[in-house]
Amino acid sequence: MSFVDKDLLSIQEARILMEEAREARDTMLTFSQERLDSVVDALAAAAAEMADGLAALSAEETGYGRQQDKAIKNRFICSTLPKRLRSMKCVGILHEDTVEKTMDIGVPVGVLVSLTPAYSPVSTAIYQVLTAVKSGNPIVIASHERASKVTARLIDRLAEAGRECGLPEGAISCLKTVTKSGVLELIRHPAAAMVINTGVSELHREGAESGKPYIYGGTGNSPVFIERTADVRQAVQDIIASRTFDHGVVAAAEQYVVADGLIAEEVRAEMIRNGAYFMNEEEEKKLVNFLCPEKGKADMEVMGKSAMQLAHQAGFDIPDSARVLVSQQKYISDQNPFATEFLCPVLAYYIESDWLHACEKCMDLLVKSHGHTLVIHSGDEEVIRQFALKKPVGRVLVNTPATLGSMGATTNLFPAMTLGSITAGAGITADNVSPMNFIYLRKAGYGVRGAGEFLRTPGEALVREDDQDVKDLLKQILETLSRGLD
Template identity: 30%
Template sequence: MVSSTQVSQLKDTSDARAAVASLVARARMAQAEYEHYGQRQVDEVVTAVAWALVQPERNRQLSELAVETTGLGNVEDKITKNRRKTMGLLRDLEQAKSVGVIRELPELGLVEIARPVGVVGAVVPSTNPAATPANKTINALKGRNAIILAPSPKGQAACTLLLEFMHAELDRVGAPRDLVQQLPIPVSKATTYELMNQVDLVVVTGSQNNVRSAYSSGTPAVGVGAGNVPVIIDESAELDDAARKITASKTFDNATSCSSENSLVILDAVYESAIAALERSGGVMLTAAEKQQLEAAMWEDGSLSRHIIARAAPDIARRAGLTRSELQSASFFMVEEQHVGKEYPFSGEKLSPVLAIYRARDFEAAFEQTRCLLDHQGKGHSCGIHTRNEANIRRLGLEMPVCRVIVNQAHAFANGGNFDNGLPFSLSMGCGTWGQNSISDNMNYRHYLNITRIARTIPPSEPTMDDLFGAYLQKHGLADS
């Protein structure tokens, strides 16, 4: 016999399937029309949708709503993030070809043609409820796709308002509104999972549960991994410059970014001087007793407290009952740590202006400490270093299990692309197989394209046995065999 609960669940699943199917059908009709747009028309649509977020009054309205409804971050930094991330993305896309022939390789007889993937389902987090959906929408539209957004429950109000602004701009340029849609409110797990099942491509930023669900949905999926960024400060670093950059990064939007520093691994030779520089820049080192008190407030039943995540340092101090006067005006907190693992929560991602500080006797020890932190959490994502030692940089690139090594930069700004580095502007960081992801670069418009290749004949290039095996056989005395 089927219970009333099971009947209710079946009805919920059926309703979710029908609701999503209606959205997908409308998206397919819009995308079929949009697929015939030329490059100039596509780029105008992309610019229009970007303006929906960047326009100053709308940007402020969205940022205020995001902070009000999620309780995460601060308004002024969200305004900056929305503007910079979107303008940087437009810069990246300005000369990018995504319609028709995008590359010709006559020497190989190949022509590459960009084709849409179809309808994209985009799962977006509450930490960036405007910037991330805008980024995914712009990339999807660049490839002549339609997109359906699945915001988190906390972030859905801001995403809904952003969608309203996007539709106004789509109307302005005469493009179909149904190119950009959102799951019906309230967004549920059932409709999100149905979206994953019914679209042509799923792109996921946010919880690892959502990433795993996307991978197991049976639909091609691009997901990203968890962050837990460790940054080394070695004996050659410009300490005041490093401290300023770390402070700017760690305090930006109250550390909502998965790319903000979570641990500093400081070489013994400069440890005291580096801590002094960080203190001059606004950091305060907690005592052992204060560290214990903060830990009790930050984690509830092993999970980060929603009352602490993405709050300003003085607010965290008040909520944790930390009364020392210096803490009431601190930009961020530092806690000395020696160990790594689940029993030592400061060794993981904190999503707040709190830094774990590790002391290493030399670069070899710092390297191993960094690897240990990443093995615990954040493997594949990124690490950083402040240094003038090229050998140390190169070793991190050759041996550390990360997809990005950020050198002498504010990590949260640099990791997702910046105007002074060459990484693509993105809010979604692929972590490669280390992070159980299918991509190892910053998610960008090329991940929203199918590529058709026309192949023609070229003069044959067929090697002989001697070309391929001669040196090997000669070296191992097998030349006459």
């Protein structure tokens, strides 16, 4: 029986994919924006045909999340993203100022290497491919090993659809023999122009140290503040719907609820009416022991499960109506297990006396959540602005569910599955990543002034050599002054 070295196979495959992508880049540089747009529309249509089937396959292969919600994410990206992309221009002349005589020209950065997560593998890969092609870049996808089959099926179809529209071989591809060694070969390959890591935390250090421009869609566990002027009923409905969507696997989803003390009881009662189950101390211990077999580190094998599944496996009973498990907390510390990112329907609940104290609490929680996303429910515009202006966070969402608002479904933020985390010192942007993150601007400037006026030495005459009239006038003035002195 022969032995097959999977790492070597993965490394060799990675090298081939990167060389093909490098060749594809040369061809794609000749494509106009109009031609790229037509390819994007064809790719989106091909992905839309597979959206529901791939959602089922994704849930089955990874064991994470809820099939119906994954289908919603897939369809959202296939329909909403292309509409938003059509109005954008990424390559060619983006702006021309005929008065100042300057031009901005969009240029693709080159081969993109994208690391996609196990939690949202399909929607993330569709989004990455569409935005890469829109901006004229080839892309090589490195899926999480746990989602390699569903990702390969998607990328094979998109590559085929791309070729039918004239995209060169290698413009869209994915690593099928997925190992860490192969992924590192992609990241470090000389052809790689940029690395995009959507929440694959175990490869964050390698991506950051690759020497390439690096975009990191990091960990979330977002805080949400319900201020006393908020519509409490709507706020709670939004939070519960957001935290339970796809069983809580979206990084931006709320994990910490901070309630204004004046309305705290109303908030708690409304949460219970919407399916929140407040655990007692014994149940909390059982849940933590189940979720965190290693201190301070959640067990990824049990993420993306429903509240009922979590409680049952942890060893306690909850009502059939329960949708989210809640622990009421007072303090924040590194030893508090609820400071760990839980990608499942679990919430920590805090009460603060007023918005100023809530502001401090949210600041502390943002440190725990790496400054990914902050949500505020309020009717007081001044409080909203204070939160938006002063919090160290990539995005502030107002009166909307974090999961859907962050990806641009219930807000007008760019529809994205990669949300930058530069506020945590990770990556080069805090944007909802768009095709504009995958280009650079080439500046063109026409000459509007002569070089002579900048090349004079100190004390040199301010008169041009060919300005004879001015010279003659100066000569007369000097002669007159000379006679006067005599």
